[in-house]
Amino acid sequence: MDLKNLIKELEVESIYGPIDVQIDNIHYDSRLIKPGGLFICIEGFMTDGHNYINEAIENGAVAIAVEKEIHEDRVPIIRFKNTRRAMASIASNFYGKPSQLLDMIGVTGTNGKTSVTYIIKSILENYDRKTAIIGTLATLINNEKMYSARTTPESLDLQGLFRKMIDGDVDTCIMEVSSHSLELNRVDEVSFKVGIFTNLTPDHLDFHSTMDNYREAKKKLFYKTTHCNIINLDDEAGRIIVKDIKNLDTPLLTYSINNPADFVAENIHNNGKELSFDVVGPENFNIKLTLKTPALFAVYNALASIACCYSLGVPADIIADGLNAFIGVPGRFQSIDGLKEFSAVVDYAHTPDALENVLKAAKEFTKNKLITVFGCGGDRDQTKRPVMGEIAGKYSDFSIITSDNPRSEDPYVILSMIEEGIKRTKGNYIIIEDRKEAIREAVKMAEAGDLIVIAGKGHETTQIVKDRVLVFDDKQVVLEVAGEEGRI
Structure with a gap:
């Protein structure tokens, strides 16, 4: 050109x-x-x-x-x-303004973005839509998986991906929209049809400085949409955003569990293995769902996805079928099969709110003790470290503080900051810097009916230490050490 x-x-x-x-x-x-x-x-x-x-x-x-x-x-x-x-x-x-040729769905918020994108994908593909995903796990276009160092790629890379989607006959792109991407102009020329807000909890304050700045960055998405904005009314930041955007021409749909909204979840029942509930919406919308993730945050993720698909004209029965068939997202409250006597779950939870949600959910169906293995990433927001320590101490029967991705920081500095928080709770804990040995200790101490939650890395298959990228997959490490310790 x-x-x-x-x-x-x-x-x-x-x-x-x-x-x-x-x-x-x-x-x-x-x-x-x-x-x-x-x-x-x-x-x-x-x-x-x-x-x-x-x-x-x-x-x-x-x-x-x-x-x-x-x-x-x-x-x-x-x-x-x-x-x-x-x-x-x-x-x-x-690239020929490719996002204008796609139904673009943008999902922003601190937690739940990945799950929401994959749920929407499941529903829309049940409706014979041809979808692509851009997000934390990977970019998926026609079963081709591509990885990025960022949740939302740079604008040049994004537009190239959109063109690849168009050339592959994709009609809908569902993408995670990070606060960084909104602040750093990566999505400036993306024509979003639908925008979704999940929630806002402390994260990335090393970049945004304050929660107000963080919320304002997220809010930028909803001035870019043309078809519908979808907001969580049970979240305080969501309620503020609704007030701020109420005069926009773009229609608004809301969802909640505890507040009046367009889509509300009712009759929620958790048996420790599955979560069932009803969803009531506009125009006599009413469906019954059973999800395989027995956690309250799964209800919020489902509600956001339902509102999105409803706005795109997907019938209620198709939405229900797509949700009931959804098997979950890799690294999100993912159970590890084959363990003897005890259970283990890996989860990407790396913020205070996400960790609290996971541990609360785990506590509900743990038959005996809840053992938590977690750390915090280096070169990232330091303010959340003691907070996450306090949360682990509050909900866990025993915590093992370990390294996540220390990057250029001294791991023991990170661990000591987490320890500050866990000490406030007088919770039981030990510090084992080596993540594999921390997981091994959890496996060794686990008794019949115990549940181990290994948080922070989820789907990741590497660990970043200084300038080295090491192979490390929490799921595989659990199975490896369990085999060595005779727990399989």
Whole structure:
């Protein structure tokens, strides 16, 4: 595509050099540039793309997009006020505005995003829709699984994925929309049809500083939608968002368990293995459900998904069939089969609210003791560490504090911060920094009827320690040490 056409709708600060050049590829990583490429300089948290202009030109860049004053005579330089914002528009133009050709469903909130996307996928595929998913676990397009370092990829990568979906005859994309992506312009040019808010609990405060800032970042999604916004009224932030967006032209649907809403769950029964309940909605909508995840948070995830699919015209019986057939999400309250006498569950819970929800649910059907193995990630929000320690101490009969992904931090500094919280509860605990040995200790001490909850990593199959990425899968480690200890 001609560079002039790529940028014709954008606000440009300045242009140096002729822009009648053909652009064949676009990258924000200079190492990926090929001949005929446009290199977009992004100032990141770890590095600055402006430092790699020479490398990009040597690799074949025929134009450079910048937001700093750069003097370069070899290729045209286009300066924008914000290259992240410009990249979103350029990428959308380059790939033919693909999100406008999809039914885009965006799910935001602290917890539940992944589960909601997979439930919606289950329902819509039961309605013969061809879906794709973008989120924490992976991107799924026509059974092809692609991994990303981010919950929501950069705008350039996103638009490329949307084009791949269109080329693969996908009609609906269900994606997790992180607060970072909303703040950093990754979804600026995404045409969302439906926006969903699950909940808001402390997380990412190292980036947002305050809960108000965090909520305001999430709220941006609901100004981007065209068909329907769906909000959890049992969440305080959800109620604030509803007040703030009530004058928008986009229709609103709400859901809850405890407050009047458009979709309400009633007659909830938990037998420790399954959760059954009724859902009452508008226009005589009424379905009965049985979920295989015996936890209250599963009801909220179901309600959000039901409201979404209802807004898209899916009949009630199809919604019920899709939900009843849903088998769960990898790493979300996932049971490990084959253990002798005791049970074990792995879960991705890595925020205070998520950990509390998981432990509350586990406590309801634990026949004997609840043993919790967990840690907190390094180079992430430190304020939640003592809070999570306090939650573990409050709900667990015994806790083993261990490493999660310590990254560049000293693991023992992280463990000591968690310990501050667990001490407040006078709960029983030990510290074992090595995660495998922590899981081994839990397996060794487990007695008949005990339940071990291993929280924090869920679906992840690696552990990040300093600059090393180690193979580590909680599920496999449980089975390995259980075999070694004669507990299988």
